[in-house]
Amino acid sequence: MTWIKAPAGEPREKTRMTTFAEAFQRFADQFLPPNLSDAMHLRFQAAARSSQLGRENSLEFGDGGQHIVFVVRGATKLVAHASESRDQIVAFHFAGEVFTVPEPGNHSYSVSALKDCDILSFRWTDFSTLASSEPAVLRRLLETTMQSLRRCRENAIGLGRKTAGERIAVFLLGMAERIGSEQDGRIFLDLPMSRRDIAESLGLTIETVSRQLTKLKEEGVIQTAGRSGVILGARGHLRDRAGFLLEAA
Amino acid sequence: MTWIKAPAGEPREKTRMTTFAEAFQRFADQFLPPNLSDAMHLRFQAAARSSQLGRENSLEFGDGGQHIVFVVRGATKLVAHASESRDQIVAFHFAGEVFTVPEPGNHSYSVSALKDCDILSFRWTDFSTLASSEPAVLRRLLETTMQSLRRCRENAIGLGRKTAGERIAVFLLGMAERIGSEQDGRIFLDLPMSRRDIAESLGLTIETVSRQLTKLKEEGVIQTAGRSGVILGARGHLRDRAGFLLEAA
DNA sequence: CGCCTGCATTGACCTGGATCAAGGCACCTG
DNA sequence: CAGGTGCCTTGATCCAGGTCAATGCAGGCG
Numbered sequence: 333m334t335w336i337k338a339p340a341g342e343p344r345e346k347t348r349m350t351t352f353a354e355a356f357q358r359f360a361d362q363f364l365p366p367n368l369s370d371a372m373h374l375r376f377q378a379a380a381r382s383s384q385l386g387r388e389n390s391l392e393f394g395d396g397g398q399h400i401v402f403v404v405r406g407a408t409k410l411v412a413h414a415s416e417s418r419d420q421i422v423a424f425h426f427a428g429e430v431f432t433v434p435e436p437g438n439h440s441y442s443v444s445a446l447k448d449c450d451i452l453s454f455r456w457t458d459f460s461t462l463a464s465s466e467p468a469v470l471r472r473l474l475e476t477t478m479q480s481l482r483r484c485r486e487n488a489i490g491l492g493r494k495t496a497g498e499r500i501a502v503f504l505l506g507m508a509e510r511i512g513s514e515q516d517g518r519i520f521l522d523l524p525m526s527r528r529d530i531a532e533s534l535g536l537t538i539e540t541v542s543r544q545l546t547k548l549k550e551e552g553v554i555q556t557a558g559r560s561g562v563i564l565g566a567r568g569h570l571r572d573r574a575g576f577l578l579e580a581a
Numbered sequence: 582m583t584w585i586k587a588p589a590g591e592p593r594e595k596t597r598m599t600t601f602a603e604a605f606q607r608f609a610d611q612f613l614p615p616n617l618s619d620a621m622h623l624r625f626q627a628a629a630r631s632s633q634l635g636r637e638n639s640l641e642f643g644d645g646g647q648h649i650v651f652v653v654r655g656a657t658k659l660v661a662h663a664s665e666s667r668d669q670i671v672a673f674h675f676a677g678e679v680f681t682v683p684e685p686g687n688h689s690y691s692v693s694a695l696k697d698c699d700i701l702s703f704r705w706t707d708f709s710t711l712a713s714s715e716p717a718v719l720r721r722l723l724e725t726t727m728q729s730l731r732r733c734r735e736n737a738i739g740l741g742r743k744t745a746g747e748r749i750a751v752f753l754l755g756m757a758e759r760i761g762s763e764q765d766g767r768i769f770l771d772l773p774m775s776r777r778d779i780a781e782s783l784g785l786t787i788e789t790v791s792r793q794l795t796k797l798k799e800e801g802v803i804q805t806a807g808r809s810g811v812i813l814g815a816r817g818h819l820r821d822r823a824g825f826l827l828e829a830a
Numbered sequence: 831c832g833c834c835t836g837c838a839t840t841g842a843c844c845t846g847g848a849t850c851a852a853g854g855c856a857c858c859t860g
Numbered sequence: 861c862a863g864g865t866g867c868c869t870t871g872a873t874c875c876a877g878g879t880c881a882a883t884g885c886a887g888g889c890g
Contacts (some may be wrong), residue, residue, distance in 0.1 A: 333818035404613060412738045414742045415825070424669075429852080432730070438736065439738055460848080465716055467716050470716060470720060474719060478647075480730055481681070481729055482683050484734055484737060488671060488733060488740055489669045491582065491784060492781075492783070492784030493667045493669045493784060494663065502687075519832070532741075537878060539840085540878075541883075542839055545690065545839095559885095559887090561850085575663060575667075577687065638868085745847065785847075788848075788869080790868095791869055809854060814846075
C-alpha cells in the first residue's frame with residue numbers, strides 16, 4: 333500500500349499516540365470475542381497492518397483486493413473515484429469503527445484521513461480465512477457490514493430523492509448522533525470534515541452546502557462557531573427539514 | 582405482513598409454480614451448506630414464510646424488524662419510501678438471490694414484485710439465532726451482504742456524481758451482467774421493470790430515462806424491441822458512456 | 831501581532847434535468 | 861383484428877443547484 337496526496341510530500345507522524353501493540357489491543361477489545369484463543373489472537377495480529385495518516389493523507393490498497401479497516405484513532409472518509417475531479421465520499425468512519433474497502437472495479441476506492449489517524453488494516457483474504465471458523469467474529473463482521481449497508485441505503489435515498497436542504501439536515505442529524513455531545517438540551521458538533529467533504533458525501537457543491545448552512549443559521553435552526561463548530565437547537569426543527577416520513581405517532 | 586397496492590384489489594396467484602416445500606428446497610440448495618444437519622434444516626424451514634406476489638404487489642413487514650428475503654422465482658425491487666410520491670428503489674433482485682430488508686427507521690422499506698414472484702422470508706431475529714452457530718451460513722450471509730453493500734456503493738456514486746446519460750449506461754451494463762443473454766457478440770436484455778422503476782432506481786424521472794434511451798438508440802449504441810427488449814451492441818460503446826475510470830491498460 | 835494562505839461565504843448567471851402537457855404505440859381484451 | 865388503456869415518447873418551459881467570480885475571514889507562521 334502507498335500514501336498519496338501527502339500535502340507536505342511525506343506522511344506526518346507528529347502525534348503518533350499508539351504503538352502497533354496498543355492499536356491491535358484496541359481492535360481486539362472492540363471487535364474480537366473476549367474468549368478468543370491466544371493462538372487466534374496472534375494470527376489476527378500477524379495479519380494486521382498499521383498505518384499513521386496525517387490530515388488529508390490517503391491510503392490506497394494497491395493489491396487489487398478487498399480490505400477490512402479499523403479506525404484506532406481519528407476520523408476517516410472512504411472515497412470513491414468516479415473519474416478525474418469527480419469523487420464521491422461513500423462513508424465517514426470514526427475511532428472504534430470497522431468497515432470494508434471494496435476492491436477496485438469500475439471505480440477505485442481509498443481511505444483518507446479527516447484528521448491525524450491511526451489505522452489498522454487487513455487484507456480480506458487473510459481476515460476471511462482467520463474468521464471463517466470463528467462464528468463470533470463472523471457475527472460481529474456481519475453486524476458491521478449490515479450497519480454499513482443500512483447507512484449506505486439511507487444515503488442513497490438522500491442522493492436520489494432529497495433536496496439540498498434536506499440532505500444537509502439529514503447529514504447534521506446523522507453526525508449529531510455519531511459524534512455530537514449533548515449539553516443542556518443543545519447538541520454541540522465539532523465537524524472534522526471540510527465543506528468540500530460534506531459536499532462530496534451529499535452529491536452537492538461546496539457553495540450549495542455553504543448556502544444551506546447559512547440558511548439554517550438565518551432561520552435559527554443552528555448556530556455556528558468557527559469553521560467546524562455547529563450547535564443544533566431543538567432536534568425537532570432539523571428533523572422537520574430532513575424529508576423523513578412524518579409518523580402518525 | 583400485509584399486501585398493499587394490489588392493482589386488482591387482491592394478490593394474484595394465477596401462476597403459482599412452487600409449493601412451500603419446493604421453494605424452501607431451492608433456498609436450501611442455493612444458500613444453506615450441503616452438510617447442514619437435518620435438524621437445523623428443519624429449524625430453518627420452520628422459520629421461513631413463503632409469499633406469492635403478483636406484478637406490482639408488495640410485501641410490507643409490519644413487525645418493525647429487519648428481514649431476510651430469498652427470491653425463489655421472479656424479480657423484485659426493494660423500495661424505500663422517503664415521503665409521499667418520493668420513492669427510491671434501493672435494489673433489484675432476481676431469482677436465486679438473497680437480500681436483507683432494513684427495519685423501518687427514518688424511512689420505511691417494502692419489497693415488491695416486478696413480475697409474478699415466489700418469495701421466502703425470515704425474520705432477522707429468527708434467522709440470526711439459527712445461523713449464529715453455523716459458520717458456513719454466516720459466511721454465506723456475509724458474502725451476500727457484502728455484495729449488496731458493493732452494489733449500493735456503486736449506485737451511490739452514480740446518484741451523487743453521474744449525469745443522466747451515465748446512469749443509464751451504468752444501469753444497462755449492470756442489467757446485462759445480471760440478466761442479459763449473449764448471442765453472437767450482442768447482448769439481449771428483457772427488462773422486467775418499467776421506465777418508472779428505472780427512473781426511481783437512478784434518481785431520475787421517466788421522461789429523462791426515455792429521452793436518454795432514445796438518444797442511445799439514435800446513436801446506434803442500443804436497439805430496442807418493444808417496451809422491455811433492449812439489444813446492446815458492442816459493450817465498449819456503453820462503457821465509454823458510463824463515466825468509469827479509464828484504465829491505462 | 832500583522833501578514834499570508836486557503837477555506838468559506840456571497841453574488842450573478844447558466845444549464846441539466848424536472849415539470850407540465852400532448853400525442854403515440856404496445857399489448858390486451860373481447 | 862378493432863378498440864381501449866396505460867405505458868412510453870416527445871415537445872415546451874421552468875427552476876434548483878451548478879458554475880464562475882469575487883470577497884471575507886480563521887488560523888498559522890514569521
